Structure formats: C-alpha cells, structure tokens
Amino acid sequence: MLWFPAPKSVTGEDVAELHIHGSRAALAAVTQALARLGLRLAEPGEFTRRAFLNGKLDLLQAEAIADLVAAETEAQRRQAIRQLGGELGTLYRGWRDSVTRVLAHLEAAIDFPDEDLPPELEERILEEITELVGEIEHHLTDGHRGEKLRDGIMVAIIGPPNAGKSSLLNRIARREAAITSPIAGTTRDVIEVAIDLQGYPVVVADTAGLRDSSDAIEQEGFRRAMRRAEEAEIRLFVFDAAHPAEARGVSAWPEPETLLVANKIDLIASPERDLPSIAFPISALTGEGVDALLSALGGRVGQSYCSEAPVLTRARHRQALEEAASSLRRSLSATLPELRAEDLRLALRSLSRITGAVDVEDLLDIIFHDFCIGK
C-alpha cells in the first residue's frame, strides 16, 4: 500500500493506493472489504473532479485528461498532452490578466474627479482593448483545427459512378467497409471509415456517384454526397483513368482542396502519357499508387493541422472566447466609463469560465460526465 498524504497527492486529498493482484476474485474481495469500512467506488471522473476542486488542475487540464484517455492517434495524444501541460491555460489566463489590468486602470480613472482625468489614459485603455480583441479573434479564426483534431479530419471521396470510389475506400480501410459492385449507383448513402493517417485521425467518407438520376433514393444519396463533399477538409476526386475528360475542370474547384485520383491504371497501357500530370495514378484493384496517394494526403493533413501555437480544442472554449471578444468590442464603443467597465467585467467572466475560475458548478457535471470510472 502506498500512502500519499494531503496536499501532495494527485487529488490534493489523502490518497491510499492499494497494489493488488489483478484477478477478479482478488479485486472483488478487496472491494467488499473496503465497502464494509464504508468506502465506495469513485464516480466517473471523480478523481479528476476532486483534483480540479482542490486546485491541482484547471478545467482545461481536466478536459485534457479526458482527451488523453480518448486519444486514438499520435496527433490527438500530443494535442492533449500540450493542453495538460497548461499552455492553453497560460494563454487564456494571460488574456484574463490583461482585462483585469485594463479594468483596474479604468476603475481608477472612474474614481478620478473629472478635471483630473489623465487624457492619455482613456486612449491607452482603448488601445489595449483593441489589441486584445485582435489576439482573441486571431486565435478564433483557426479553421477549427484543434476541434477537428479531436473529432477527426473529414476527407470525402467523390467522383462519377463506377470510377472506383468504394474500391478505393476499401483499399484505404484495408477491409470491406463499403460494398463495391459493377452496377452504377450502389453506394446510396455515405459510408465512413476512421483511419490513423500518419498519426492524424482521418475520417474518409465514400459518397454516392455524382450523376443525374431519376431514382429518388439515388438523388438523396447524391444530395448527401454533395453536402459531405462541401463539409470535408479535403476531397479526393476519383475518375476512371481511361476517361480523363471526367476530371476536366475539377482542379479549379474552390476550397476545400481537391486531389485528383486517376483510378484503374491497371487497365491502361501508358498512364504517364494519357493522364493529367496533377492526378495521382492508382489502381484500387491492385493497390498500385495507393500508398503514394495516402502519403500525399497525410502530408497535406500534417501541413494544415500541425501547429506551434496552442489551438482551441473545444466548442465550449470557442463560445466563451466569442462572448469575451464581443464584450470587449462592445466596451470599445461604450459611451460612459461605467458602461465600459461593465463590459470588461463581462469579458473577464467569459474568460474565467474557460479555465474554471468562476461559476462553473453547472459545467462540471457536463465535463466530468464523459470520463470513465477510475479517472
């Protein structure tokens, strides 16, 4: 048994760790003996919750533990570790401290009799607020990178019917995830496969063939395919290498980025000569070229998602930051110093809520609900 006296334990309370043999029978016997002493099993996330309540962690770090437990790929693990290390908390607390400082200056100014108000003070306050809004807005316009890294980066496979989209997805998934068939229009819904691409969580979606059809179900599949293709971060446009005309104009499509994939090169004699040079030549049937395509895709994903600066990872943080930015913006146009101070106080509240410095009781249940027992 290991004894960790408060406050130097993981939760900040007295903690005893029992190291016992892992068999069910041994566990059951020990649990029963402890229950007779009036002890109970921890609720999901209870250890982390207590650590938070005792000031061992801020909320961002508690969320990072949940992310770390759920991480499936290396990039997700790294993002969670960085957040656990506290860099996101440091950034947000820095902003909170700046607002506190500006507010303190402003309140000092409010207490000045009118005639003594230093003229340059208001100007400096406005400058600082403007700068802060700029920083927060810059942080917010990150293309949701951190959130996508948590949830999976969407890649949509699109292209004409029978080009081999389902076959490519199967190759990528290395298993039969989608039904392939020689009859056009078999993929009527969107089929997704989650893969670990060079450490990044990527969800590849196969979509119904893009073509006109009078079949109502197929039309619905087409609509879903279009929506998915629009939402995706990257599109793979698959076409039959024997019909390069199908890919005409695709490379000029706007965002998101579209990679051209010329499939069925096993059926044509000299792909180098007949294909657009920007297309990735592959054969979903033999697997030729698929590794090169995936490695290029991984490269693009890595480029977009690897980040030096701390990134926003949750919608909860985004919402609070948007509220803070809008309170700060409002404070700039406030007509009275008292109103400006009130807006700054609101901004302060929003920022404090991210790290858990104020009124978070209602948030705690939501956040710790996702934890597994024993964490």
Ligand code: GDP
């Ligand atoms: P989708 O409609 O775009 O999803 O196309 P499928 O994946 O269902 O493929 C249509 C047909 O083309 C099927 O009969 C596949 O076996 C065939 N096919 C797919 N990829 C290749 C390939 O690389 N080479 C050859 N020879 N046939 C392929």
